[in-house]
Amino acid sequence: MLNVILWLPLAAGVLALVAPRATVRWTVLAGALGTLVLAVVLAFDFTVGDAALQHAVDESWIPDLGVRYQLGVDGISLFLVVLTALLWEGAVAFSALRGYPEDGRVRLYYFLLALAETAALGAFLAQDxxxxxxxxxxxxxxxxxxxxxxxxxxxxxATTKMIVYTLVGSLLMLVGAIAVAILVSQQTGELSFSMQTLSENLLSTGNQTWIFCFFAAAFLVKMPAFPIHGWMPDAYRAAPIPVLVLLSGVLAKVGAYGFLRVALPIFPDATADLQELVLVIGVASILYGSVMAFTQNDTRLVAGYSSVAQLGFITIGIFSLRPEGANGAVLQMVNHGLVVAGIFLIIAVLWARTGTDDLRRMGGQALRAPVLAALFLVVTLATLAMPGSANFIGEFYILNGVFQSKIVFAFVAATGVAMAAFYALRLYQRTMHNRLPEGATSREISLRDGVVLAPLVAVIVGLALYPGLILDRGEASVAGKIEAVAMADCADESFARSDGGRYVLAFGACADDRYGINDELEEQIRNRLDDTPGGGRWTGYGPVVTTDPLVELSTRGAFSPHSDDNSSAPSLPSPFPR
Amino acid sequence: MTFDAPHIDYAGLSPVIALTAGLVAVLVVGLIGGRERQRVAVSVVGIGVLAVTAGLCIWQWGEGKDLVAGALRLDDLALAATLIAIAAAAFCIPLSWREEAYDRPLGTSGHGEFQALLICSVLGMTLIAQAQNLIVFFVAIELLSIPLYVLCGSALRRERSLESGLKYLIIGSVGSATLLYGLAFVYGASGSTDFGAIRDAVGGSVIDDPLLLIGIALAAAGLGFKLSIAPFHQWTPDVYEGAPTPVTTFMAVATKAAVFCALVRFFDVALGPAVDDWQPALAALAAVSIVVGNVGALGQDSLKRLLGYSGVAQAGYMMVAVVAATEAGVSALVFYLAAYALMNLPAFAVIVIRERETPFGDNIRAVTGLGRERPALAIALTISMLALAGLPGTAGFMGKLFVIEAAVDADYTWLGVMIAIGTMISLAYYLRVVAAIWMSRATEPAPTAMPAIAGGSQEADTAPTGARCAAIVGLLVLAAAATVFFGVIPSPLVDWAANAGQSIGSAFG
Incomplete structure (x- = not known):
């Protein structure tokens, strides 16, 4: 199943290289459509509430280097795969119906689109x-x-700048990936790049930190996040619209997805340590992106900077390190992919009517185009996270998560929601309302653009009605990734191990906070311990030796993967009861 | 007094014997008159000799034995280097067809000389890859170098070629002299020319033995000249640019394979016990090479110069694998050498073709707009550039992966990071070529006024001959396809390289 989804687009692309010229675009479109159908089937074939990988594929690939061909899908990647397939279908259909590319190099263009789809799906499906x-x-x-x-x-x-920027990050990521595998192999004695293996054998915090920085650089550039977004304006101005839909709708998500898939489970200590740093970057992206978005006059850049802000939200959602925040981030990734694709397609439609991307020379487009205006309005309202839209739910979850963990960041980030309303409505009003400038015409959206745009809007509306579709499926997997960090975070200050049937537990301040050990409960535990002969003692910040079930229960799951020997320890419930 | 003649293992020596006999045969066949007949006859014999030698190498694969009283060591590492050198030479023979320098009108033996020298150089490479005796080591390195000096100057009517031959001769001789001086010191310190005996004499550390230390430093510098490792690389861009392109191709690919093998054998076998002492020095050379090569390539308009600097950087990457000084490192090196050959051959072949088709020579303008004009060439050159830049889906990516893995495993993570940084810089120039191929329109040929050079013919420097050759296109497409194939399914090549690595595994005890 996953193999077919992954390779079908590329197969269509290769076929297009040899197909007769007139059929090239339809061949690739058929491949993209087939992938979309399979992706939807995959979504319905998904077991809700299962955190484990589904439809896993595991084949030997380069045994000498420890590289395996492992694919799988879980609640985090499921709807990103669907989003990828949907947007690619949209972009290819848009190009095919409009007769892109204009210079006649159809084979090259559609082959590249197909190759890009396989690569993007591969990034979401890879488990090695x-x-x-x-x-x-x-x-x-x-x-x-x-x-x-x-x-x-x-x-x-523009393109050279983009590739240099993004490869700076991803080449360091390659070194980081090799380093983590080698260092883990020195513990386990077997070289493996499997994410599962790597997340089960954690590195020391020092090693995790520098490798995490390499990965974070790659992901943040890809998004792009505030200080390292330099490639974005040029690339967004230069890219053809269908490519821009994919660049902003899908590729930006790979970065955020990478944090959830790679950084959190494999570098939990570093994630916990550097949480605030990434939150600062996320909040800075929100503020900077929003401010830029309502000062720019180029429609592409308004959408581009709004993406920076939205991805800032997604980042802080993940780095709230709360299940709600991260789950909201997963929902928001899909939401943002859909709305930003809608906006860019509308920008292309508007360009055909006004011949410009400049907001100052636009306006009045709603005059004779009520359908276009209505579609755009739905997209706009979704962008500004109007209550009732799935984006609202997403941002609510995200802010909820951040409020729980870092309230200061949540207050600052919340201003981004207000600013989103400003830039989204500004974009809508400047283009659709006011007077029609000279030289521009207002006409209804054509059928060929409509068939691409309408399904996207339909999905946006559908998700607004039932965001639980994504939230329910994401919940279990997301919680698993967040727990890994929570465990590791506490392990810095506390440790636990079984010792002949008695549990040696030690708590730091963070355990108090995370496991809800308030003063009253602490007092209770302390008394129980004092009553138990040889039962142990409570220092507040030192070892407690006890067999008391109350202590065990009230400290749910302080067993960490770092303990010397927790093989015989009972598996305790998650710190975040579902 | 009895005298025991050393046992001669003819099977083990067979590749050397085949090359030597073939060299003579090619020279003789080269005397045939008639331009066309001579070319065909010589090429058939030349490629035949190389094919037979390759067959003998494959036959001897996995044998692993000492030859000629221990002066040579026939193992998979040596055979791997020989096979790469043979492949490069076989690739260069079609490249030289219709090359003006060898298609001489007067009936003199252009192709015969060219191919005989080529085979002679391959013979030198075969020997250096096997050498484990200082004397053989030096003789072999001269045997591979001297034909190359001549080949560089073999386009007799082109000023640039003559200049490049002379430059290479002078700088190459300095390198050889340095190496010889170093080898003499090593002999002086250890009292033996045999690698095994040197290994025993070196013991744990060389730091407190100035004689040995100087010897190693000079030998490393000498080998650095041959490998164009910075800071011994200055000749590379000039010689690459001036030499006839088929010769540049051979020089770039084959020399690296053979001399890297020799380097590995010298350092890992002879100086293996002192690994902690030479590792930092080679690591420094690798880092300098990566930076100098990549930065040097940035502003180059001549594709041959660009590939020359890129070769310096790539040599730096390969040096990282040597620094690792593990079995995995040697495997990574052999894999990278093979990948390097596959990536470079199409690039040079495209340059050869475009030199004959456009008036721009090897300038980047020669490939501008190639995507529309000659899609097959364009795709091959693009794959080659992307592979050199180490993008995924190509053998170049796998090579880098392999090398970085070896480096990290040997606790040289910072060199892995250096490779990543170097690759970033390199994108700027590799992608510039790709951008020229696909994203620009072909420029109209503008006649450039060349200053008259005494003794040189300016027409010969610039005039395109327009000759086309289907064999070259076929070969370069094949090499590009192999680059992608081994990028997607690297296992066969990885296994092959791992064999080569294991064959020298005992040195890392």
Whole structure:
């Protein structure tokens, strides 16, 4: 199943290379449609509430280097796969119906689109760290050509800038991936890049930190996040619209997804340590992106900077390190992919009517185009996270998570919601309302654009009615990743191990906080311990030796993967009861 | 007094014997008159000799034995290097067809000389890859170098070629002299020319033995010249640019394979016990090479110069594998050498073709707009550039992966990071070529005024001959396809490289 989903687009693309010229676009479109159908089937075939990987594929690939061909899908990647398939279908259909590319190099264009789809799906499906890195890097190659060969304006400069920026991160990520595998192999004696293995054998905090930084650099550049977004404006101005839909709708998500898939489970200590740093970057992205979005006059850049802000939200959702926040982030990734694709398609439609991307020379488009205006309005309201939209639910979950963990960041980030309303409505009003400028015409959306845009809007509306579709499926998997960090975080200050049937527990301040050990409960435990002969003692910050079930229960799950010997320890419930 | 003649293992020596006999045969066949007849006859014999030698190497694969009283060591590592050198030479023979320098009108033996020298150089490479005796080591390195000096200057009517031959001769001789001086010191310190005996004499550390230390430093510098490792690389771009492109191709690919093998044998076998002392020095060379090569390539408009600097950087990456000084490191090196050959051959072949088709020579303008004009060439050159840049889906990515893995495993993570940084810089120039191929329109040929050079013919430097050759296109497409194939299914090549690595495994005891 996953193999077919992954390779079907590329197979169509290769077929297109040899197919007769007139059928090239339809071949690739058929491949994208087939992938979409399979992805939807995959979503319905998914067991809700199961945190484990489903439909897993595990084949030997390069045994000497410890690289395996492992694919799988869980609640985090499921709807990103569907989103990828949906947006690719949209982008290919949009191109095919409009007769892109204009210069007649159809084979090259559609082959690259198909290759890019396989690479993006591969990044979401890969369960082997090296396979993930490989697909992550491979995505760049088709986009380099798509922007460079089919873009407009300063396309070569823009595409070179993009690839250099993004590869700076991802090459360091390659070194990081190799380093983590080698260092783990020195513990286990077997070289493996499997994410499962790597998350079960954690590195020391020091090693985790520098490797985490390499991965974070790659992910943050890809998003892009605030200080390292330099490639974004040029690339967004130069890219052809269908490519931009994919760049902003899907590729940006791979970065955020990478945090959940790779950084949290494999580098939990580093994630916990650097939580605030990433939160600062996320909040800065929200503020900077929002402010830029309502000062820009280029419609593409308004959408581009709004993406920076939205991805800031997704980042802080993940780094709230609360299940709610991270689950909201997963929902928001899908939401944002859908709305940003809608916005870029509408930008292309508007360009056909006004001949410009400049907001100052637009306006009045709603005059004779009520359907276009209505579609755009739905997208706009979803972008600004209007209550009733799935984006609202997503942002609510995210802010809920951040409020729980870092309230200061939540207050600052919440202003981003208000600013989103400002830039989204500004974009809508400047283009659709006011007077029609000279030289621009207002006409209804054509059927060929409508068939691409309408399904997207339908999905946006559908998700607004039933966001639980994504939240329910994501919950279990997300909680698993967050727990890994929570465990590791506490393990710094506390440890637990079984000692001949008696549990040696030690708590630091963080355990108090996380496991809800309040003063009253602490007092209770202390008294019980004092009553038990030889039962142990409570120091507040030192070892407690007890067999008392109350202590065991009230400290749910302080067993950490770092303890010397927890093999015989009972598996305790999650710190976040579901 | 009895005298025991050393046992001669003819099976083990067979590749060397085949090359030597073939060299003579090619020279003789080269005397045939008639341009076309001579070319065909010489090429058939030349490629035949190389094919037979390759067959003998495959036959001897996995044998692992000492030859000629221990002066040579025939193991998979040596055979792997020989096979790469043979493949490069076989690739260069079609490249030289229709090359003006060898298709001489007067009936002199252009192709015969060219291919005889080529085979002679392969013979030198075969020997250096096997050498485990200082004397053989030096003789072999000269045997591979001297034909290359001549080959570089073999386009007799082109000023640039003559200049490049002379430059290479002078700088190459400095390198050889340095190496010889170093080897003499090593002999002086250890009292033996045999690698095994040197290994025993070296013991644990060389730091407190100035004689040995100087010897090793000089030998490393000498080998650095041959490998164009920075800071001994200055000749590389000039010689690459000036030499006839088929020769550049051979030089870039084959020399690296053979001399890296020799380097591994010298350091890991002869100086293996002192690994902690030479490792940091080689690591420094690798890092310098990566930076200098990549930065140097940035502003180059001449594709051959660009590939020359890129070769310096790539040599740096390969040096990282040597620094690792483990079995995995040697495997990584052999894999990278094979991948390097596959990535470079199509690039040079495209340059050869475009030199004959456009008036731009090897300037980047020669490939501008190639995507529309010659899609097959464009795709092959693109794959080659992306592979050199180490993008996934190509053998170049797997090579880097292999090397970085070896480096990290040997606690040289910082060199892995250096490779990543170097690769970032390298993207700027590799992608510039790709951008020229696909994203620009072909430029109209503008006649450039060349200053008259006494003794050189400017027409010969620039005039395109327009000759086309289907064999070259076929070969370069094949090499590009193999680059992608081993990027997706690397296991066969990995296993092959692992064999080579294991064959020298005892050195790392």
């Amino acid at each position: 760290l090296l396979l993930f890195v490989l697909f992550f890097d491979l995505m760049l190659v088709p986009f380099f050509f798509l922007i460079g060969a089919f873009g407009n304006g300063e396309r070569i400069v």
